[in-house]
Every structure is written in structure tokens, then in C-alpha cells.
Amino acid sequence: MKIEIKNKDCVFITLNNKVYYIDDSTDESIIDSWELKDYCQNCGSSLGIYNGDAEEDYNNSFCSKGCYYKYTNKN
Numbered sequence: 001m002k003i004e005i006k007n008k009d010c011v012f013i014t015l016n017n018k019v020y021y022i023d024d025s026t027d028e029s030i031i032d033s034w035e036l037k038d039y040c041q042n043c044g045s046s047l048g049i050y051n052g053d054a055e056e057d058y059n060n061s062f063c064s065k066g067c068y069y070k071y072t073n074k075n
């Protein structure tokens with residue numbers, strides 16, 4: 001199991017090839033889960049490959065903070 005605390009309101013837990021996402025930063029008590037994939041959950045680009053232009057991967061599920069925010073509908 002991998003527990004990734006992103007900030008005081010948001011955590012990602014990777015367990016048995018699934019990602020569990022818990023977020024209360026918008027006061028919405030969001031709990032979501034999806035299968036662990038090797039590409040971005042939002043835009044589909046490959047993860048774990050750092051190329052000069054891209055930001056460092058946000059985590060195991062998103063290529064960037066922007067994609068994470070888009071997927072979770074934050075602005």
C-alpha cells in the first residue's frame with residue numbers, strides 16, 4: 001500500500017492496483033476510486049516518463065496538477 005498525502009485535505013491511497021482518493025478541500029467530502037493505470041486519468045498521456053516540456057507527474061494517476069484539478073473539477 002502506498003499512501004500519498006497531497007495536502008491537509010487530500011490523500012491518495014494505492015492498494016492492490018486501485019487508487020482511492022479522498023478529498024475534503026472543497027467541503028464536498030469526495031471519495032472516489034479507480035484502477036491504477038500507467039497513463040493520466042484525465043488526458044491519457046503516459047506517466048512515469050519525464051520529458052523536458054512536461055511537469056513532473058503529479059502522482060500515479062495524473063500527469064500534472066492541472067489534470068488532477070480538471071479531473072476533480074477544481075479550479
Ligand SMILES: [Zn+2]
Nearest residue numbers: 040043063067
Ligand atoms: Zn494529464
